[in-house]
Amino acid sequence: MSTREVSKAWEAVIGLEVHVELATATKLFCSCANEFGAEPNTNVCPVCLGLPGSLPVLNERVVEFALRLGEAFEFSVPAQSIFHRKNYFYPDMPKDYQVSQYDAPICVDGTLIVDGTAIGIERAHMEEDTGKSLHVGGSGRIHEADHSLVDYNRAGVPLMEIVSRPEMHSAEQARGYVSALRGVLGVIGVSDVKMEEGSMRVDANVSIRPVGSDELRTRVEVKNMNSLRSLGRAIDYEIARQIEMYETDERIVQETRHWDEDAGVTHGMRTKEGSEDYRYFPEPDLVPVAPDDSMRARARASIPELPAARRVRLVSEWGIADHEAAVLLAEPGLADYAEGAVAAGASGHDATNWSVGAVLGYLNENALAPQGLLLRPDGLAELIGLVSDGSLNRKLATDVLDEALRDGKRPKQIVEARGLAQVSDEGAVGALVDDVFAQNSDAVADWRGGDDKLKKKKRGFLMGEVIKASKGSADTAVLNRLLDEKLNG
Amino acid sequence: MAPERITRADVEHVAHLARLALTEPEIEELTGQLGDILGYAAQVSALDLTEVPPTAHPLPLVNVFRPDEARPGVDRDEVLAQAPATENNRFRVPRILGEARG
Amino acid sequence: MSAATRNGETAAEIAAAVRSGTRSAREVTDAYLGRIGAGEEAVHAFNLVTADAARARADEIDAMIADGHDPGPLAGVPIALKDNLCTRGVATTCSSRILAGWEPPYTATVVERVVAAGAVPLGKTNLDEFAMGSSTENSAFGPTRNPRDPSRVPGGSSGGSAAAVAAEFAPLALGSDTGGSIRQPAAFCGVVGVKPTYGTVSRYGLIAFASSLDQVGPFANTVTDAALLLDAIAGPDPLDSTSIRAEWNPVISAVDEGIEGLRVGVVTELLDGIDADVAARLSEAVDVLRAGGAKVGDASVPAAIHGLAAYYLIAPAEASSNLARYDGVRYGLRVDGVDVADMNAKTRGAGFGAEVKRRIMLGTYALSAGYYDAYYGQAQRVRTLVIRDFDAAYRDFDVLLTPTTPTTAFEFGDKTGDPLSMYLSDVCTIPTNLAGHPAISVPFGTGANGMPVGVQVLAPALGERAMFRAARALELGAP
Numbered sequence A: 001m002s003t004r005e006v007s008k009a010w011e012a013v014i015g016l017e018v019h020v021e022l023a024t025a026t027k028l029f030c031s032c033a034n035e036f037g038a039e040p041n042t043n044v045c046p047v048c049l050g051l052p053g054s055l056p057v058l059n060e061r062v063v064e065f066a067l068r069l070g071e072a073f074e075f076s077v078p079a080q081s082i083f084h085r086k087n088y089f090y091p092d093m094p095k096d097y098q099v100s101q102y103d104a105p106i107c108v109d110g111t112l113i114v115d116g117t118a119i120g121i122e123r124a125h126m127e128e129d130t131g132k133s134l135h136v137g138g139s140g141r142i143h144e145a146d147h148s149l150v151d152y153n154r155a156g157v158p159l160m161e162i163v164s165r166p167e168m169h170s171a172e173q174a175r176g177y178v179s180a181l182r183g184v185l186g187v188i189g190v191s192d193v194k195m196e197e198g199s200m201r202v203d204a205n206v207s208i209r210p211v212g213s214d215e216l217r218t219r220v221e222v223k224n225m226n227s228l229r230s231l232g233r234a235i236d237y238e239i240a241r242q243i244e245m246y247e248t249d250e251r252i253v254q255e256t257r258h259w260d261e262d263a264g265v266t267h268g269m270r271t272k273e274g275s276e277d278y279r280y281f282p283e284p285d286l287v288p289v290a291p292d293d294s295m296r297a298r299a300r301a302s303i304p305e306l307p308a309a310r311r312v313r314l315v316s317e318w319g320i321a322d323h324e325a326a327v328l329l330a331e332p333g334l335a336d337y338a339e340g341a342v343a344a345g346a347s348g349h350d351a352t353n354w355s356v357g358a359v360l361g362y363l364n365e366n367a368l369a370p371q372g373l374l375l376r377p378d379g380l381a382e383l384i385g386l387v388s389d390g391s392l393n394r395k396l397a398t399d400v401l402d403e404a405l406r407d408g409k410r411p412k413q414i415v416e417a418r419g420l421a422q423v424s425d426e427g428a429v430g431a432l433v434d435d436v437f438a439q440n441s442d443a444v445a446d447w448r449g450g451d452d453k454l455k456k457k458k459r460g461f462l463m464g465e466v467i468k469a470s471k472g473s474a475d476t477a478v479l480n481r482l483l484d485e486k487l488n489g
Numbered sequence B: 001m002a003p004e005r006i007t008r009a010d011v012e013h014v015a016h017l018a019r020l021a022l023t024e025p026e027i028e029e030l031t032g033q034l035g036d037i038l039g040y041a042a043q044v045s046a047l048d049l050t051e052v053p054p055t056a057h058p059l060p061l062v063n064v065f066r067p068d069e070a071r072p073g074v075d076r077d078e079v080l081a082q083a084p085a086t087e088n089n090r091f092r093v094p095r096i097l098g099e100a101r102g
Numbered sequence C: 001m002s003a004a005t006r007n008g009e010t011a012a013e014i015a016a017a018v019r020s021g022t023r024s025a026r027e028v029t030d031a032y033l034g035r036i037g038a039g040e041e042a043v044h045a046f047n048l049v050t051a052d053a054a055r056a057r058a059d060e061i062d063a064m065i066a067d068g069h070d071p072g073p074l075a076g077v078p079i080a081l082k083d084n085l086c087t088r089g090v091a092t093t094c095s096s097r098i099l100a101g102w103e104p105p106y107t108a109t110v111v112e113r114v115v116a117a118g119a120v121p122l123g124k125t126n127l128d129e130f131a132m133g134s135s136t137e138n139s140a141f142g143p144t145r146n147p148r149d150p151s152r153v154p155g156g157s158s159g160g161s162a163a164a165v166a167a168e169f170a171p172l173a174l175g176s177d178t179g180g181s182i183r184q185p186a187a188f189c190g191v192v193g194v195k196p197t198y199g200t201v202s203r204y205g206l207i208a209f210a211s212s213l214d215q216v217g218p219f220a221n222t223v224t225d226a227a228l229l230l231d232a233i234a235g236p237d238p239l240d241s242t243s244i245r246a247e248w249n250p251v252i253s254a255v256d257e258g259i260e261g262l263r264v265g266v267v268t269e270l271l272d273g274i275d276a277d278v279a280a281r282l283s284e285a286v287d288v289l290r291a292g293g294a295k296v297g298d299a300s301v302p303a304a305i306h307g308l309a310a311y312y313l314i315a316p317a318e319a320s321s322n323l324a325r326y327d328g329v330r331y332g333l334r335v336d337g338v339d340v341a342d343m344n345a346k347t348r349g350a351g352f353g354a355e356v357k358r359r360i361m362l363g364t365y366a367l368s369a370g371y372y373d374a375y376y377g378q379a380q381r382v383r384t385l386v387i388r389d390f391d392a393a394y395r396d397f398d399v400l401l402t403p404t405t406p407t408t409a410f411e412f413g414d415k416t417g418d419p420l421s422m423y424l425s426d427v428c429t430i431p432t433n434l435a436g437h438p439a440i441s442v443p444f445g446t447g448a449n450g451m452p453v454g455v456q457v458l459a460p461a462l463g464e465r466a467m468f469r470a471a472r473a474l475e476l477g478a479p
């Protein structure tokens, strides 16, 4: 038996291909509605059904969106880009070719900043989506099915394919890339970017190499990850699988592997020899896209502040931590929400705290977007005001916010209705302290005779009793002061 | 550079790419004919055209777009009525085997 | 005065008579349907005659006239449509088994335009399957016969449309021209045929053969009628990205402007291999043009000799992709198989004829990995050369002159065994398709066998007005 070679240090090399469905009103080459969930084969016409004689005409909004990508990721946009036909047979592809871009895409050489590191984006191009097949029999699995049923509603829906350079080295970084990409795409308004609903699909090219080497070894394409979590798991699995292969001297083949979420493994997909000969040639039914200055200028003008720049600005303007700004920006719309509260008078620091805390928790629990919150940003600002003027302590404020988020009532209304205003009147708080001292004279005595440790413990106990007696409404600042006065007095 | 002679294996490979079921006599006939025609067409491969750009299209048109406005498509029943097989308002096809999606 | 009609009735005259109320559209339609009834069996110009729809449409035209509305410049003029133009609810087959019985859910833009101009469609005409061929012998539904001599082919691929006009089954017809498919049958049948500038006439609803070459155009018995029809169908279409955006400049007003001072070049490279009788007619045509005041000289388009080879790479390559969609899934023929790939292959194997299969194979090969640069890529460069050479020639000439075909109509079966020799009959027509330029074939006397000879006038892109002036002069001076 040969002894297994001692494990070298390996480094992963990861590139991502991201397909993003564009949020246009119509399809890429025809005027059929681009909508999700319509009755099968109702959003179809001669063009997207590939009927004989039909011809494509490019949706101007898709070009506009592509140029926004150009601006947002600092791509260069060549003077002309053209469409090609990618020829292969598949029943959900009505023309049996896909109109895509090949060697002359609209965007080349872009950059995305991921947690401070610039990741290169090789290209972004426009292409059409396919229809959807439903597999009947064999528990719905494609190869075991008895037959399949095709719906062409999605055929011709516009996609951008965004191809990174192989410049990432961990699953974590790949997730960060997708997260950042999603943030930018959402901000520039070109897509809903919902990975779970399929409006964003990510394939990963993974290879490994010895640390310190700059070679690119055989890569494996991993498909079928439908969340950031599964993307991370799939990449980690694939890295481990490849390390294992190299360390046992097995050969890695260039192939496409399918991520099986339930089993937590990747499977090789059957490929027939020769099936990869796509016979690309320039699509003769379409003319080149030649973005002129006015098209470029329009795209530039429509780009709002991008996440990376905004992160820097929020940190400096609000004095918040960089990681807090990152959390605000990771959830689409949350930074807008916090900025809305600031505009309504809250401090950036408070707006951030509440937004990344209770508000984000509520969004996650209820699978909501900030835009859908019943409590608008000025309501959050009102709540923050109640805390800073001493009307509510932190605990009460959390309760009020919870109710406000649930039913949309204004915080002041809730406070009034529940009689929750914080007791900061010295007389009232002092009376409560006196009552508690009277009922817990042992504890007061213990404090007086105790060492520092015991003093601390008994003081905490008495404090808690007062808060309890006030049903949480005692102003803790006032209470702290009075407690010390009376104990020491 | 002109390719070698067209072989029977070439014909079978191309027929596979083109999804054409050919009969034995068809394969034989095409092996000869494709060779002849490509032999004639090879006169273009022999020209030195490295300095000449390709023309994909006779027109110098660029930037032909349509507005992003939805319009009604065609009636589903009218389309499905032309299909060889349908089920539940979808086009029915035999099972899909083997090849991976592109 | 209309030199080329035999029954004294042109489309222009019919439209004028119907618009003025001196003849009813119904009467005209019935007369043509009657002629079809009498002669169609011998000719087989049509895949489908839509007599009831034609009569109903004619009645509508007459009702419009009665209401004081003008049905348009083609009022009441019967027209035959090549069966690769989509017509909603009317079978459109491309003369292929794979599409037999298919009823499109939409209508081609050109068909909508002729109907909007008042024309009355009579039916769908026969063609070489998917417009691939030069004789209509490749039709799945049997060949069309040349009305001038039923033992001879009408040419192709628009053989049915050419024969329909020649047999006077219709005064006008629409065809499509990818490498000569209007002009060659026009020449063989002795009628006028026009391939307009690429992008002039919408391709929306024309079932594609080779997208960068295909163009719809008119057949007529006279140059004036062809101009009338071209003006009705030309102009921008938002449904066709390759349609020229500028408004169409009508040609009808140019037809009778004469040719005084027109510079005409005879393309020397396309005189090799031309039959002597055809060459003789061409030189008489030169005399006619000179007599009309044109300045005629020799023109050179050296790359034209490579046009045929480039064409037989580009057209099949595009076709191999355009015809992929006939897969048995959404419409047309299906032959069952054990899985979807097997079903696709069997359907296509059974549904396509030999010539279509040959071109799909050729095109697939030319695009396949390893051969793209040597074949398709190189052919695209030849295309550039052809355009450059034409551009150079048009610096010295307004129009160019060639024979339309090297020979007159050949007999059935003459070339079916040898695809390459069939392809060679397109040598004069193909260069204009590669360049996207317009060309017209005008009947000019007959050959040794008594069959018509066609002379071709070429022009630069959008040079149709000069082209029609020369064509009209040839028509007037034809033997």
Ligand SMILES: [Zn+2]
Pocket (backbone or CB within 6 Å): A027, A030, A031, A032, A043, A044, A045, A046, A047, A048, A049, A156, B073
């Ligand atoms: Zn559509």
